Amino acid sequence: MLRSAPVQGGDTVLIVGHGSREDSGNQEIRAFVDQWRVRQPGWRIELCFIEFAPPEMNAALLAAARSSRRVLVVPLILNAAGHVKMEIPEAVEDARRACPHTEILLAPHLTACDPILAILKRRLRKAMNALDMPDPTTTGVVLLGRGSSDRGANGEMAKMARWLLEEGDHELVDLAFTGITWPRLEKVVQRHTLLGMRQVVVLPYYLYTGTLMQRIHRQVEHLRAQYPQVRFACTEHFGFEKEIFELMEQRVQELGAGAPASRLPCDGCSYRELAHEMGHGHSHAHTHDHGHAHGAEQGHEHAPAHDHGHDHAHGHDHAHAAHDHGHAHHDHDHAHHGHGHDHAHDDHGHAAHDHAHPHKAEHNA
Template sequence: MNYHPDCILLVGHGSREESGNVEIREFVAQWRARQPRWRIEVCFIEFAPPSLHDGLIAAAQGARRVLVLPLILNAAGHVKMEIPEAIEHARAHCPGTEFLYGPHLTACDPILAILKRRLRRAMNALDMPDPTTTGVILLGRGSSDRAANGDMAKMARWLQEAGDHELVDLAFTGITFPRLERVVQRQALIGMRQIVVLPYYLYTGTLMQRIHRQVEHLRAQYPQIRFAASTHFGFEDEIFALLEQRVADLQAGTPDSRLPCDGCSYREIAHDLGHGHSHEHTHQHAHQHAPA
């Protein structure tokens, strides 16, 4: 077995639609090509092998440290509960290996750059690329975690401030509201002549397929409005660069390079409500809390 000081474990969500899992594996193959000296592995939270538990145990073999990186845009239960709990179990099974947990991708300027680029392309595809008469809808998964939904709201606001569009709305495909159809109805009522739908998704899957069907139905329902819809993010350079920065920060021990402490609070509350496995955990390194 070849020894690597660090193993980078990328954690994808996983999809019932195998094409989405294939895309994540292809992303990993491209990242390995970018960083041929790194040992990069992948696992999935659900729907695809290897599982999160199996991926953590396998990554620890022959590694002094495992750098766990969620390939996830917004932090909700998976990021705040399931991955940390799986890391705890892996620490118990692999006491000779250090596990470091980096942040999810988050709302940040690199993600904003992807959205701005996709919005420009969508506008160029329209007959009348006038931002004053074109509504924009940022469409994401939705969560029961208000902070995760708040990150999407932040991205919508940043997108509006970065351009000339007077209307950048937020919609969700599930869990919370408003839904795409209701937001389109509102934009139609105030006179938007064109609407751009920007999916806030990393990879394809059943939800992306549903979004494309929804947009086709909306085109038939609102023939007076021209629609343009972008695709999921896929293999954007900004995603690779963000993950590479996460690796560098973890290796350097940069402050704030790990999951914030509020993840622990989230898990405590969820456990009290009967969710999750246990909050009895020991961190490899103690949290550093700022004075109140």
């Protein structure tokens, strides 16, 4: 436990959680904050959410800036997708303009790192001990995350899956997503059974509960019925593990000690400024790449006020400012227009859509 972090009087540590449509997830984050306050009684720790739960991030950040000498903004978020790359930095910029005499510093998200790997390895060992045949050579492992239109966020999960493979004895460690991108859990489990795995451990890559965690447990129950010859184990989310507290304390310590503030891949880029000028503001999370001679995908993680209720993903090429409109993918639990699909909704209220053609875009329900 870090007790020496230079958090001073007049400082506010502002935790930014994502927020969930399922209030039990929001309550878990509030419980995390309560526990953190006990660990660090000398710190003024406040909480806000990006969406779905109060207090709302922009208002909470302004309130903290007006009442503090310095605000240390710490995202309680695993992967850097649209919210981390766009909305949090935009809120920080707005608060800096509104309160120029207050220093506002932004920490990185939790990221793919050794402490997170330690949690996953511990959860995997526990799951293996609960299985009848704890043989890693015949037990497949699936790291299951939210999924994003941002390849960097998906890449962080891919890194964790690879590290888990390299530091363990399992011959098969795969990655799956609950929505937005592929592969999905069902397809990965099918592959594992074809490769002769007798057992499968599903490791959800989630901090707290919510609609997606509930859906994951339902999916695993369906898989047990579909593959009665295979033993399944599914672990829980891991937001209260000691490593999460320690990572958050490390972020605060680094900011308070004068470490350079977070500069995310999309911070300060010309496209973000253009998005502001076009009036997108905070209601859109744009995920994009800065490479040249290729089209970068922009994922809108919030539906704007269109009459038809959809949010269209547009491809942006930073080198030529060209737009490439994707196709909608629909993914339903029931048969729709003659097609059988699996309908995946995440905590954002988005429908993840999956078709057999190679185009990819997102429509938010």
